[in-house]
Amino acid sequence: MDGFGSDFSAGASGGKMDTGTIMEQVKVQIAVANAQELLQRMTDKCFKKCIGKPGSSLDNSEQKCIAMCMDRYMDAWNTVSRTYNSRLQRERARM
Amino acid sequence: PVPCPSPTKKYLLYLFFATDPQLQQFIEVESQKQRFQQLVHQMTEVCWEKCMDKPGPKLDSRAEVCFVNCVERFIDTSQFILNRLEQTQRSKGSFSETMDD
Numbered sequence: 001m002d003g004f005g006s007d008f009s010a011g012a013s014g015g016k017m018d019t020g021t022i023m024e025q026v027k028v029q030i031a032v033a034n035a036q037e038l039l040q041r042m043t044d045k046c047f048k049k050c051i052g053k054p055g056s057s058l059d060n061s062e063q064k065c066i067a068m069c070m071d072r073y074m075d076a077w078n079t080v081s082r083t084y085n086s087r088l089q090r091e092r093a094r095m
Numbered sequence: 096p097v098p099c100p101s102p103t104k105k106y107l108l109y110l111f112f113a114t115d116p117q118l119q120q121f122i123e124v125e126s127q128k129q130r131f132q133q134l135v136h137q138m139t140e141v142c143w144e145k146c147m148d149k150p151g152p153k154l155d156s157r158a159e160v161c162f163v164n165c166v167e168r169f170i171d172t173s174q175f176i177l178n179r180l181e182q183t184q185r186s187k188g189s190f191s192e193t194m195d196d
Binding site: 019022023026027030034037038041045046049065068069071072073075076077079080081083084085087088 | 115117118121122125128129131132133134135136138139140142143146147149150151152153154158159162163166167170
């Protein structure tokens, strides 16, 4: 954030600030935030599904379950995204 | 003399974004994309609870149908609630105005 502020004052005082650079930075930050969101929710859900009683280590069957759960969570995410998107298209067409 | 409070960086940034038409449009588009993504995260979580028993080697068609229906009904529910709230607000319009006073 400090970078942003100093970039701004530099831009205001003289040289034109590169709009493209800002947009790239914002896009990267959004992508990171989305990945973190997915990671966090996926961890919650798969922990709940796969770890019945937390033992002294992640055993083999738990690891297998987590791996499968991750893949299914991604499938679910994609199905939800596709369904929501087509719903939006339908509603837009109706307007 | 009373020191003039300097505007925060956030405010400067806001001004900067708001006055550049290209950035303005960029922010609008990105915000919309972000709202979409956020709702996908939320609905995936809600529907996961409803539709997923034990994660298997692939997403079976029964679960897939469940996810599709879950999303559609979730949106229906949200629209229904919004409509109903609007209706009750409208019919109680004068009442809530006196309540506000």
